[in-house]
Amino acid sequence: MLEKITAKGSLATGELISNGLTLTQLKAGVALDHGVATLAPLTAGLFGGTVSGSIQTDLRPATPTYRTTLKMSQVDANGLLSAITPVKQTVFGKLVSDGTLSFTGTTEATFSKSLNGTLSLRLSQGRLMGVNLLNEVGRVGKFLGISGDASNFTKINLLSAALAIEAGIAHATDLKLEIDGAAVNGNGNINIVNQGLDLRLVASLSKEMTARAGGTGIGGIMVTALSDSTGSLVVPVRVTGTVNQPHVSPDAEKFAQMKLQMLKNPAEAVFGILGRIGGKKKDQ
Numbered sequence: 001m002l003e004k005i006t007a008k009g010s011l012a013t014g015e016l017i018s019n020g021l022t023l024t025q026l027k028a029g030v031a032l033d034h035g036v037a038t039l040a041p042l043t044a045g046l047f048g049g050t051v052s053g054s055i056q057t058d059l060r061p062a063t064p065t066y067r068t069t070l071k072m073s074q075v076d077a078n079g080l081l082s083a084i085t086p087v088k089q090t091v092f093g094k095l096v097s098d099g100t101l102s103f104t105g106t107t108e109a110t111f112s113k114s115l116n117g118t119l120s121l122r123l124s125q126g127r128l129m130g131v132n133l134l135n136e137v138g139r140v141g142k143f144l145g146i147s148g149d150a151s152n153f154t155k156i157n158l159l160s161a162a163l164a165i166e167a168g169i170a171h172a173t174d175l176k177l178e179i180d181g182a183a184v185n186g187n188g189n190i191n192i193v194n195q196g197l198d199l200r201l202v203a204s205l206s207k208e209m210t211a212r213a214g215g216t217g218i219g220g221i222m223v224t225a226l227s228d229s230t231g232s233l234v235v236p237v238r239v240t241g242t243v244n245q246p247h248v249s250p251d252a253e254k255f256a257q258m259k260l261q262m263l264k265n266p267a268e269a270v271f272g273i274l275g276r277i278g279g280k281k282k283d284q
């Protein structure tokens with residue numbers, strides 16, 4: 001019968017619950033065109049923030065298919081991820097995102113495996129549970145001066161990335177992470193289905209943290225860590241494992257590439273290394 005019906009109207013409701021998502025103060029135009037339902041333009045509250053855009057649902061197949069073009073602002077990341085993905089009680093913070101996604105099915109498992117699209121995201125005031133990234137960078141670089149923090153989480157001042165998602169695999173580019181004591185850049189893959197990680201990151205310690213890691217703490221200089229032209233310590237790492245149990249290890253390939261690039265300008269490399277050991281600036 002749906003394939004024979006066309007209709008237009010509007011929808012307004014205080015609360016709409018669907019597949020683990022709760023939309024509040026929903027307002028949308030509604031169109032039904034021979035089995036394809038569209039909500040647009042749509043505005044609603046979502047996990048403490050707001051969402052706007054459109055949702056199109058093809059009701060003709062036995063398993064419905066969805067296509068969304070949505071903007072989210074100040075949405076609780078843990079609430080959203082816990083509702084629609086296997087990632088639960090792991091990523092916290094205020095999420096801003098913009099993108100187009102398509103998927104099929106009505107369960108978490110089918111949603112994850114069929115997810116495709118592009119997404120830009122920005123997370124602030126957040127935490128990543130299960131790993132202290134600065135401690136792990138210190139362990140890889142053998143920086144004795146920045147160890148000792150027993151907290152089992154990473155405080156996220158700001159995280160941004162562009163995601164291209166295919167069959168539940170998100171390829172992250174232009175990934176930037178600001179944490180206390182370091183700035184991290186990189187790219188890699190995040191498996192939304194099984195939470196697997198394969199990220200290649202470069203952590204640049206702040207000047208204050210570099211100073212704390214100085215002296216006898218620079219056990220990994222020119223082995224797992226480098227010093228840039230400003231004297232800041234730089235550590236390339238690889239993050240594997242899962243979102244809940246990440247494993248941080250030295251990225252030997254990236255380290256070799258960076259070391260070769262630095263040695264193309266040996267003066268800068270020498271000034272950086274000796275400056276860290278001797279506590280001197282380049283002009284000294």
